Amino acid sequence: MLYGYHVRNILKPDPKEVEKRYRVAVKEVKVASVLFDKEEDAKRLEVEIKAGGKFELLAKKRIDAGEAKGSVEGQYVKFGTLSPEAAKAVSNMKKGEVSPLIRIGKQFSLVKLAAIRYPKEKTARAQAEKEALQAKRVAALKAYSDGLRKKYVKIDRKLFDTIDYEAAEPGFEKLRADRRVLAAVKGEKPVTVGDLTSALEKKFFHGAEQAAGGKKLNRRKDQVLEEILNRRVTIKEAKLQKLDRTKYFKGKTAENSNGILFGAFVKKVIVPDVKVGEEELKSYYQAHIGDYTFPEMVRIDSLAFSDRKNAEDAIVKLRTGADFQWLRENADGQADPARGKNLLEFRGQLLDTTTLPDGVTKAVSGTEAGGYSLHADPGNAYYVLALRERIPSRPIPLESVKGEMEKKVFAEKLQRVLRDWEEKLRKASDVKIYATGKKLDRIVTPLAK
Structure with a gap:
C-alpha cells in the first residue's frame, strides 16, 4: 500500500512514451517477398540483386519457374505479425531496400520493403496511454524502492x-x-x-x-x-510516514474489506445457484448469431484511373473479353501512384468486407464473381474493381464457441441475480430518499464546484 500511496498522483503518461508505444503497435510495412526451399537458389537471386538486378523482375521469374513461392506485389502487413527473423531484418531496412538472405526454419527468404505507415487506431492509442502510464509508475516505484534500500539496508x-x-x-x-x-x-x-x-x-x-x-x-x-x-x-x-492515519490508507482498507466480504457472499450464496443449461446456450447463440459469424470475404483486383471516362472504358473492354493484366500494363489514363499517396490497391488478396472502405463494399455488393464494378472517389481516383471470388458469411459452429458463450451467459445471469438480490435488500432495509431529480442537482452541483 505504501507504493500505491507514493504513485497516487501520477495520473498522466509521458506523451513521448505514448507515441513510441503507439507507433510500435500500429506499424505496418508493405513488403514483397519470395521463399525458397533451397539455399543455393536463394543465394543466386541475392547475388543478382546485389549486382543491380531488379527484385520484382528476378523474383517473379523464380516464382513462375517454380523455384520459389511468394508475391512481388507488395501488401501491407502488421509489423508485429512478421516472423522474428523477418522482423529483425526489416527493422534495419530503409524503404526500397532488399534484405539479405533470411533463414526461416528450413527455408530461405528475401524481402523488399516498399513502404511503412502508421494507421490511426483509437484502441491502440488508448492501450499505449495505459501502458505508458503504467511504465511511468513502475519507473517511479523502482527509483523509490532503490532509495529506501539505500537508506535502510546494507547487504x-x-x-x-x-x-x-x-x-x-x-x-x-x-x-x-x-x-x-x-x-x-x-x-x-x-x-x-x-x-x-x-x-x-x-x-x-x-x-x-x-x-x-x-x-x-x-x-x-x-x-x-x-x-x-x-x-x-x-x-x-x-x-x-504514519500511513495508517491517511485518508488513502483508510479508504483502501475499507475498500478491500468490503470487496472481500462481498466476494465471499457472492461465491458462497449466489454462484452455486447460477446454472447455464443447453437450451439457454442455443437461445443465446441464435440471438447473437451476428457475433458468431465468419465475415463475408472477397478477393479483388483493381485498376486506378485519373478520370471516370477512362475507368468506364476499361470496364467495357473487360466485359467484352479484354485481359485484365494487359489493361494494367497498357491502359491509358491510369493514376500515377507517386502522385496519390492515398490510392487504394488490391492485388488479389482475400479480404474481410467489414475492413474495406464503405465505397468499395458498396461497389462490389451486387457484383458476382468474375464481374467488374466502378468505385468513384472524386478528387483521388476512379477504381475498376474485378471481383475474383466471394465467400459468403456463415455461422461459426455452435460447438466451436460453446465455451466462450457459456462464460458470457453465466456472467449475464449472475448480474441479473445480483440485481434481484439488490432489490430484495433494498426492500428489507429502511431506505429513505431525501432528494431526486432537479432537487438533487441543486444540492450536488454547488458541492462539485
Missing part, C-alpha cells in the same frame, strides 16, 4: 555469494539454523542466512531438497532476498 555480498543451497555441505538443515547476518536493516531486526533459507523453502511445494536436486534454489535466492528486504523497508517507511 553482506561476500557472505551471500558463498551460500550454495545445492552443495552437499553444509546442507539445508544447517543453513536453516544459520544466524549469521546477511543484511542489516537500520533500526530493525537483521535478515539472517536462516531467514533467507526458511523463506526460500516455502517457495517450493515439494520441498527444498528436491528443488536443490533440480538446481532451482540458487537461481531463486536473489529474488527471495529482495522480497524479504522490500517487505521490511516498506513496513518501516509506512510507520515513519
Whole structure:
C-alpha cells in the first residue's frame, strides 16, 4: 500500500512514451517477398540483386519457374505479425531496400520493403496511454524502492555469494539454523542466512531438497532476498510516514474489506445457484448469431484511373473479353501512384468486407464473381474493381464457441441475480430518499464546484 500511496498522483503518461508505444503497435510495412526451399537458389537471386538486378523482375521469374513461392506485389502487413527473423531484418531496412538472405526454419527468404505507415487506431492509442502510464509508475516505484534500500539496508555480498543451497555441505538443515547476518536493516531486526533459507523453502511445494536436486534454489535466492528486504523497508517507511492515519490508507482498507466480504457472499450464496443449461446456450447463440459469424470475404483486383471516362472504358473492354493484366500494363489514363499517396490497391488478396472502405463494399455488393464494378472517389481516383471470388458469411459452429458463450451467459445471469438480490435488500432495509431529480442537482452541483 505504501507504493500505491507514493504513485497516487501520477495520473498522466509521458506523451513521448505514448507515441513510441503507439507507433510500435500500429506499424505496418508493405513488403514483397519470395521463399525458397533451397539455399543455393536463394543465394543466386541475392547475388543478382546485389549486382543491380531488379527484385520484382528476378523474383517473379523464380516464382513462375517454380523455384520459389511468394508475391512481388507488395501488401501491407502488421509489423508485429512478421516472423522474428523477418522482423529483425526489416527493422534495419530503409524503404526500397532488399534484405539479405533470411533463414526461416528450413527455408530461405528475401524481402523488399516498399513502404511503412502508421494507421490511426483509437484502441491502440488508448492501450499505449495505459501502458505508458503504467511504465511511468513502475519507473517511479523502482527509483523509490532503490532509495529506501539505500537508506535502510546494507547487504553482506561476500557472505551471500558463498551460500550454495545445492552443495552437499553444509546442507539445508544447517543453513536453516544459520544466524549469521546477511543484511542489516537500520533500526530493525537483521535478515539472517536462516531467514533467507526458511523463506526460500516455502517457495517450493515439494520441498527444498528436491528443488536443490533440480538446481532451482540458487537461481531463486536473489529474488527471495529482495522480497524479504522490500517487505521490511516498506513496513518501516509506512510507520515513519504514519500511513495508517491517511485518508488513502483508510479508504483502501475499507475498500478491500468490503470487496472481500462481498466476494465471499457472492461465491458462497449466489454462484452455486447460477446454472447455464443447453437450451439457454442455443437461445443465446441464435440471438447473437451476428457475433458468431465468419465475415463475408472477397478477393479483388483493381485498376486506378485519373478520370471516370477512362475507368468506364476499361470496364467495357473487360466485359467484352479484354485481359485484365494487359489493361494494367497498357491502359491509358491510369493514376500515377507517386502522385496519390492515398490510392487504394488490391492485388488479389482475400479480404474481410467489414475492413474495406464503405465505397468499395458498396461497389462490389451486387457484383458476382468474375464481374467488374466502378468505385468513384472524386478528387483521388476512379477504381475498376474485378471481383475474383466471394465467400459468403456463415455461422461459426455452435460447438466451436460453446465455451466462450457459456462464460458470457453465466456472467449475464449472475448480474441479473445480483440485481434481484439488490432489490430484495433494498426492500428489507429502511431506505429513505431525501432528494431526486432537479432537487438533487441543486444540492450536488454547488458541492462539485
